[in-house]
Amino acid sequence: MSNLKVYNSYSRQKEEFFPLTPQHVGMYVCGPTVSGESHLGHARGFITFDVIYRYLLYLGYKVRYVRNITDAGHFEEEGRAAEDKISKKAVIEKMEPMELVQKYTNLFHWAMHQFNNLDPSIEPTATGHIVEQIEMIKQIIAAEYAYVVNGSVYFDVKKYAAKYPYGKLSGRKLDELLETTRDLESQEEKRNRQDFALWKVAPPGHIMRWTSPWGEGFPGWHIECSAMSTKYLGTEFDIHGGGMDLMFPHHESEIAQSTICNHHVPARYWLHNNMITINGKKMGKSYNNVIRLTDMFTGNSPLLTQAYHPMTIRFFILQTHYRSTLDFGNEALQAAEKGLKRLWDAYLELGKMTSDPLKEINPQLETQFNSLCLEFDDFMNDDFNTARVLANMFNLVNHINSFRSGDLEKTTLSPETLSYVKKQFKNYLEDVMGLKDENGQDSGRLQGIMDLLIDIRKEARSKKDYLTSDLIRNQLLEIGILLKDEKDGRVSFTLE
RNA sequence: GGUUCCGUGGCCGAGCGGCUAGGCAGAGCUCUGCAAAAGCUUCUACAGCAGUUCGAAUCUGCUCGGAACCUCCA
Incomplete structure (x- = not known):
């Protein structure tokens, strides 16, 4: 069997996966901002990393999977109407900020369970780690890679870039950034426009605020992930995951922060899932084309012609490689719905199959079943190619059905092959890809x-x-x- | 404007130097009281042009088209 290879965004190539500690894997994935409902695009990332988590478990690793909840509210950084997204909405909905956060956290968890995503090992919240974040900022200041201005703290990117490869992950050069960074408000506070905030002073009336050595304020955008990943996974860990749109500036900044504090790039393998598009455009708030998860499940959206079961959506997502864009469409979802049904029916049929000693064993089929199932391992080891695993399964669906009512009626599989095929299907379909019966258990x-x-x-x-x-x-x-x-x-x- | 990536049949998508990807849809047949399901057969592809090569969807160049990031974003 081949070894696991993953595409590392940091090196821009597929690399063989070796964990830092044998048999153990530490994985950090950027979680949701719970200031609103999750949409289909979010689901892709979380399903992707759920499958990766499941596969690592399947390979026998002991995995600590950390996925944060961003509940502190990120700020329209760089001075853009410096308002806390979460506290702003709380006023609109007349709720306490933490009440709002709780509501959307609950909704998020509910959606994750609908998708049959496993719970992460630790799900730390940003608000629960203000102390750790402040500590980290102190360290960066002490190392003289950050400076305080009017109660806010900024990371000195220029100084950092002089010594470290800033921009390596996202493929950016500082000079280019200097030229292309947009001109935004309150830039004057910063030494250089590409500096990012570690701590922001809270304007009067700002609901979410914490005391710090620099006054009352709130943490900047990137520090929470650095603080929490360090706390729970150590200064260097194996996998850091997230959407491709987080590469810059979020992950790039995480790398800078951790490099100063911990003298390491925090993670060895950076994995990024691609976006879900709709009519070729990324699904996102700015394009006004989001389909919320609750709408997916109920069909309540002008973009939907019907409701879709969570398993249909999961299957739809897994039919594509996680690093390719996936274009949403009702026709495509309906195709997934039917395909999954056919696959699942055949899987149930497979479960009922027995090796009939009175029937003839077809050597050609034996080989075919064995090799197609054996390939599941290779495909997953090749950067988690779920699309190919599913394609192989479908190749066997015809044969499985033929044993029941087609021209294979008079033949059978050997007991060894049959049990291997059953095992592989169970392992991959249920355990690794996390698919389950849509109808649940019939009472x-x-x-x-x-x-x-x-x-x-x-x-x-x-x-x-x-x-x-x-x-x-x-x-x-x-x-x-x-x-x-x-x-x-x-x-x-x-x-x- | 800068950086990166993509363009596969009606739709969604694998593949990334030689092998039928796969799903859905379409056509025909088998089975069937009729359906449904299933099986069998079958039809549409690699944006365009030029090159490299014995051989290219896969490599190179150009052209056209699209996207992501550079702002919060899975």
Whole structure:
């Protein structure tokens, strides 16, 4: 079996993955800002890193997965109407800031569970780590890479860049930044326009504020992630994840802060997921094209022609490589919905398959099943290529169905192959990709009722009383239960 | 303007030097009381131009088109 290779944004190439401590992985992923509802784009990142987390677990690593909650409110940095996003909205909604934060945190957790994302090992909040952030800022000041102006603290990027490779992650050069950084308000406080805030003085009336050595204020945009990742994963850890749009300036700044405090680039592997686009444009507030997760699940959006199940969305996302953009469209989502259903039905069928000693084993199929399933490992090891794993699974769907009612009826798989295939499907479909039955577990009661109805209908059919049999089937369809007369005489049903 | 990336069949997307990707949709057939499901067969591709190569969707150059970042952003 091949070894895991990941694309490292920092080196811009695929690298073999070696954790700092054998058998252990430390992973930090930038979490949500809980000043509003998450949208489809956010979901992609969290699902991506959930699969990465799951795969690392599958490989046998003990993983500490840290994903923060940004509840302190980032500020329209660089002086742009210096208002705290969270406290501003709190006034509008007439809520306490922490009440608002709680509401959206709960909603976020709910959505993550809908997607079957595993909970991170630690989910630290920014407000809970003000002390650590202040400590870190002190260190940076002591090292003389930050300066205090009127109660605010700024990181001296120019000085940093003279000694360290600032811009390496995002592929930027300081000179270019100097020329292209926009002219924004209250630049005059800073020595150089590309300096970023570590601490901002709180204007009067600003609700979220904390005392600090520099006066009352609030932390800057990037320091929370540096402080919390250091606290829970150490000065150097394995994986840092987030969306590509966070590379600059967020991750670049994290690197600068940690380099000064801890003398390391904080993470060895930087992984970035690409964006979800809609009509080719990134989904985001500024484009006014977001589809909130709650809307996805209910279909309540002019951009949606129907509601989509969380598993459909998850599957839709996993059909693409995480570093490619994914274009949203109803047609594409509907395709995912149908595809997943077919895949899942075949998976259930696979679970029922047994190796029949009376039937002939087809050596060609044996090879095919084995090699296609073996490739799951290689594909995932190749920078988490879930799209190819799914493609291989679909290649087997036809065969699995053929064993039931097609021209493979008279053949069988060897017990070894069958159990291997079942194991691989279970491992990858459920454990690694985190897909689960949309319908949940059918209750025994439903099964009982269905058995009864199916029996009545069978009786009617045997008497050629198609009026009754069709009535049952049609009425069931009305309430979303689809009956299927299988070739072998069985009758199965699926919930729409 | 700077930096980076992308352009694959009706739609979404893998692939990144030689091999059918895959899903959905379309067409035909099989099965079936009729459906549905399923199976089989089948139709549409690699933006354009020029080069490198025995061989290119995959490498190089140019042209056209699109995007991301440089502002808060998954």
